[in-house]
Structure formats: structure tokens, C-alpha cells
Amino acid sequence: MRVRSPIAAVIRHLEFFYEGYRRGEPGSFIDFDVQVLQGKGLRRWWRPQVRFLLDGMESFYPLPAAQSAPLFEWGLNWCVANRPLGYLVMHAGLLARAGQALMMPGFPGAGKSTLCAALCLMQDWQLLSDELAILDPGSGLMQPHPRPISLKNASVDVVTAFPQARLGPLYHDTRKGSISHAACPASSVAAAGTVARVRWIVLPRFVAGAVPHCEKISRAETFSLISEQSFNKERMGEVGFDALCGMLSGADCYQIVFGSTADGLKLIGDITGS
Secondary structure (H helix, E strand, O other): OEEEEHHHHHHHHHOOOOOOOOOOOOOOOOEEEEEEEEEOOOHHHOOEEEEEOOEEEEEEEEEEHHHHHHHHHHHHHHHHOOOOOOOEEEEEEEEEEOOOOEEEEOOOOHHHHHHHHHHHHHHEEEEEEEEEEEEEEOOOOEEOOOOOEEOOHHHHHHHOOOOOOEEOOOOOOOOOEEEEEEEOOOHHHHHHOOOOOEEEEEEEEEEEOOOOEEEOOOOHHHHHHHHOEOOOOHHHHHHHHHHHHHHHHHOOEEEEOOOHHHHHHHHHHHHHHO
16 A cells, blocks of 8 residues: 555554554555545635545545544545455454454444454454454455554543553544544554464444343354445355355354443453453
């Protein structure tokens, strides 16, 4: 990916969150040519806006200029989800330990990003992604895509309290509420070439004050639920169907309900034996 932007907030975001990432060599092939630019015309000064361009094309509406760094992260998610380069891409948190991956699909508000942050920052799991689970149909292995963890609303305060957490600015009044980002652990960035095979699939659901509950579910039911979270299974046709079936064939599948981060970690620990 090549990123170009004259906007100071975007430059600070890249320097803070991507400092330890490997840089491309001059002349490297570019999959995503990204620009984050100021608004056009009066929108450079009056109620200023920011635009996200991929290969010189704007794919969605501009946002307020104060949200330039979140727009970069959302735009990059859109790039990977919509131009997956032969991979099956699903909306899920993904972590690994000793080559075995824990996948957590979830709808917004399910608590997966908070659990991802807790597992990688407090329990030394390798973060592959908190948003995009990327499956190579040929090998059946999950591809690492470690990036800043996107936190929303109450989860910002929860993760801020973790001793190891490094958070960026808080952005208010976005389309997702108040959001911030937690830096990916350096160990996960260093392990970004290490793939893993899915061993556990856990569908989390956060309900404030709920009694912790864990239920094992069938692979058929899990297939249906994950299909709803896949960005490109239909476009991949038979290849995508077979890849998802293959991923599920070696996985144990669960649904959990938890009322606190500690409860969620305890349930996942019981499932994974950690």
C-alpha cells in the first residue's frame, strides 16, 4: 500500500500506529494506492471535509476533517474487503497462539474488539486482526493483517485501563459514536508473517450485567452465521463455499454471552484451555 496525505492528523496517525511496520522497497508493486485529501473548493475552509481516494477514485462521501485518521482506517478496511486479491474476507476478530487461531465473528456492539484487545494486550495472543479475518482458500490458513484496534464508546474506557494499552486520540460524533484506536502489540507486528489455522470459532455477545454463558453450536449453524459476516463469499462462488467449509471442518464452535471483559476472557480461556 502507498499512502499519500498532506493532512497532519493522518501523518501523526501513521507515525504513531505504523512506526514498526515494514516499509516497501522503492519500485515495489502496489495493491492499494491511497490518498487522504482535503475537501474540494470551499470545503477546504468552511466546515472542512476530508476525502479518501483509492487509485484516484472517491468511493464514498467525504467526512468532517476532524475524522481524517478514522477515515483512513475505515477506508483501508473497505479496500481489503472489496479488493481481496483471491482471499475470502470475513468480518471477525482473529487471534492465534502456537499456530491455532481463535476467530470471533460478531455484529457491531458484540464486544469482539474489546476481547481482541484484552487477549493480545493482557494474555499474549498474536493479533491477526480485530476486523478482517482473511482466509487463503488454497492453504486453508488465516493471513495476518495486524492493524490498530478500533474501539467504540464504552470499550474505549475499558481498554484505556489496560496497563499495556497505547491509545490514540478520541474522536467524537462519528458515524459509530465516540471512537479511538489501540496500537497493535509490537510482538503481533513482528509476527505478521506467521499464518494460523482456525481451531476455535466463538460468537460473542456482550450484555451488560449478564450471567456468563457458553453454548457449543453446530458447524452448520456457524456456517450460516459466518456467511452473514462474509464480504465476498458470493463473489468467490464455489471456491468461497469450499474454503469456508474447509475452515469449519477443524474448528469447535461456540456462542458466549458475557457481562464484563473479565467474564468474556474466562469463557474464552475455558474454551481454548488457556
